[in-house]
Amino acid sequence: MLAFLPALSLAGFWMGGEAVLLMLSLSMPLLYMVAGDRGAALAPTGSVAALGADLVDAQGAQELADRMLHAAREAELSTACYVIEAAELDALARHFGQDTAETLRELMLRRIRTMLRREDLGVRIGDARYLVLLGPALRLDLETQLAVADRLQRAVEEPAETATGTHYLTACIGFCGLSRLPDGSDGAQLLEAAQTALADAQANGPSAVRAWSVGMRAERRARVSLLSDIDRALANGQIQPWYQPQLCTSTGRISGVEALARWLHPERGIVPPADFLGPLDEAGQMDRLSETILQHALTALRGWDAEGIDLPRVSVNFSATELRNPQLVARIRWELDRFGLDPRRLAIEVLETVIAESPEGIVARNILGLSELGCHIDLDDFGTGHASITALRRFPVHRLKIDRSFVSRIDRDEEQRRMLAAILGLADRLDLETLAEGVESAGEHALLAQLGCDHVQGFGIARPMPAAHLSEWARSHAREIAGARDLGRSSG
Template sequence: MKARMLAGLIRRRGRLSKWLHGAHMLAFLPALTLAGFWIGGEMALIAIALGLPALYALSSDGTTGPLDPDRPLPDLVDGAAASDLADQMLARAGSSNLATACFMLEAEGLDSIRRRVGDDTVQDLRNMLLRRLRALMRRGDCAARIGDSRYLVLLSPSLRLDLEALLTLADRMQRALEEPVESDVGTHYLSVAIGFCGSSRLPGTPDGAQFVEAAQTALAEALSNSPSAIRAWSDSMRAERRARKSLLAEVERALAKGQIQPWFQPQLCTSTGRISGVEALARWLHPERGIVPPMEFLNALEESGQLDRLSEVMLQHSLTALRGWDATGIEIPRVSVNFSDVELRSPQLVERIKWELDRFNLPASRLGVEVLETVIAESPEGVVAKNITGLSRLGCQVDLDDFGTGHASITALRRFTVHRLKIDRSFVTRVDRDEEQRRMLAAVLGLADRLGLETVAEGVESVSEHALLAQLGCDHVQGFGIARPMPPDQLATWARAHAERVHAAQQIGRSAG
């Protein structure tokens, strides 16, 4: 009989949980105790005293612990703990027929601040952001950091958590976190991207891991759009997320199998018309999809931490191509390879490039190193600066890529020993038709001339743009109007034909003279 009663008690655990954990349970304790004493005497009273704690433990639904509002949440939690917290919040919401929501926030800009002023200031900023976030929370909500710059927010169960309410809350959090921050080294400005998911938007009965993943998917969508973007999770994002994961795995295999290789786009000297160099550009030669443009896979390589491996592949193939052109008598003075800030932070970069040049028996002057202007603007000191200076001292030519889109100062240009400015295509487009565009370009070229730097104009699309750039004093030009990127053998064919055209033009000029 007692066994059947205990089994029934366990089956009714959910209902007991709600009753036993409510404040109204306290009102019944005196009556329950008195009834037990009158009905069963002292033995019944003892049984009640011993049984209530057991019933309370038996009815526990796991919602106590880290989400107990009277127990502070740790400042930093890992992925497993985040999923556990989300599980508990979902359980609370489900037992009350209410809704909850999960927010993921990413503070953009902490890396650049760390490179400028160090880790201590960044850690103070992380703590300050968490304090601001928790100041917005209600009792029962929880907020914690789950990475270097990422934060998790879980809302306590509530009756009204529709899309409009969640968007309003996301906007409030974003505005609070993006307020400028004063520190001992100056004022810091951050942008915050937010992705969120309401529990009512997920189909079925999701667990905590799925809840957190949905918010992370929405955050990834926000980060891919623009700074300070806010995105709500939708079911269509699930398919996009799967496709993204598939691309990540596929691009890693492609890199290992040698499917990602450099193609080369020629640069011409505006004075002589001859090839002054080539730029190595990554291309994915997919066995089924054909040529995959870099915008589709470079971000995937960055997410998977494979950019340094891509740099090695590009450098080795580029130096191999250069040796091959030399062997066939094709004059290509230099090959330029792009280096991201990830590769430029490697302490072994200079030694690795020196070793590769020695292995191919090539002087350092045959290798150009292209560095984005934003990298120089954000890294005036530290490993990046030492690497760029070391490569310049080694004899490599340093090109400042996409000049005009960042905020590199003239002092930074001199400190890093830059040899050439690569003028961004936004300054070149319509330069032959737009007077204002022409004045802006002339100002950039004048600055480079005063600093003693050569210039390369990117994105040249027409003969008239080419001619005008030469008239304005731009030293080199590059773009589809001259030639598209090509594999090494096609470039060799194009270079021979171009050399013949230049030679023929010179002969005509001499005859006319």
């Protein structure tokens, strides 16, 4: 009889059956007295009260999962594991300080625990990550597990009040039920399955929820293999920049190039950046990548100078991770001195979201330091983040890179054209240059020039290419510009 109580409690609590839950609560002491010592076997040995811990390390998390699995199997019942990531906690820590972040971490844990039964377990396993293990239950089907995930997510995403204001968090959740794992699986495997599902959820955007499946195991193995290949790729020079030209709309001349990382894999061919930049960041190798791309870009720039190719500037992307490096400004100054290049010929591309999340601190100091060094600062993907006009004035931004989503179909869509005109008007009032990304047609190119956009870049102009190919393209483009100019004179 007692075997049915966890399942009934689960349904009553998670599905909102308060009457059923009250009845069970009143009858449970009598039933446990009748059952004698069997009730003790159903209680998970890793309860919060017994552990007295809110934060556990990786080994502790595995031990907790092992205990819950053991309790479930002893009672011939089931369990499930959830891993929850509160996405904005790291950014809030940088923006408002560690005290605010710690207050929110504790609040999130309390909220998670209020969603759980006495038999369940909720702990924190990282700065923004939480572990939930469900106590043994007779039946934990996918629908029930999803209902639990929904309740946990809503608890975390409820607006939170602190001394620094109201904060809004989003939560991604990955989970796995015992029934989905092979017989004999241990706590480490249960935890890994939930974390794999979380990684899949995070790859699908904010507030995503994913249940573990066998297919995810193959994807995870491929990801691990990719990470090991990345280390060799960086050491062997397989990851290098390709360059995409940027044109001045007034003269048609090349005004610069953007250095874009490309992995030339000996077996897989060209690996798209979307497939390796995430794993590279996870492996803590972004600084190494930026150093590689910067050295190649400056080498290429000096080589184009030697060939007599007029190429004013090269742009290099820097992530938030790289911009938090306290030695960044000194390193770039040293590299520019080593190559004998004017700092004005290097543009640093910073995502709009980085500026929005980092109004002060090391990121802001690095951006200011790079600007004072003489480097140009480009605000990348403008319009897709949350940077305010105040932030634009606080940071030394030289140019707005307008995201492709605002450029697409401007020659056919009146509303899109008005939106772009408003962005260009804002940039003009703030005395900022503009560059439109993702230009794919002659119509878009022509209209951008008419609207007053300063520079354009996209497949409609040229695709990214190796440095040697860019030399050929630049010479060919210069001849076209000269020919058009001569034709204009003869026509006049």
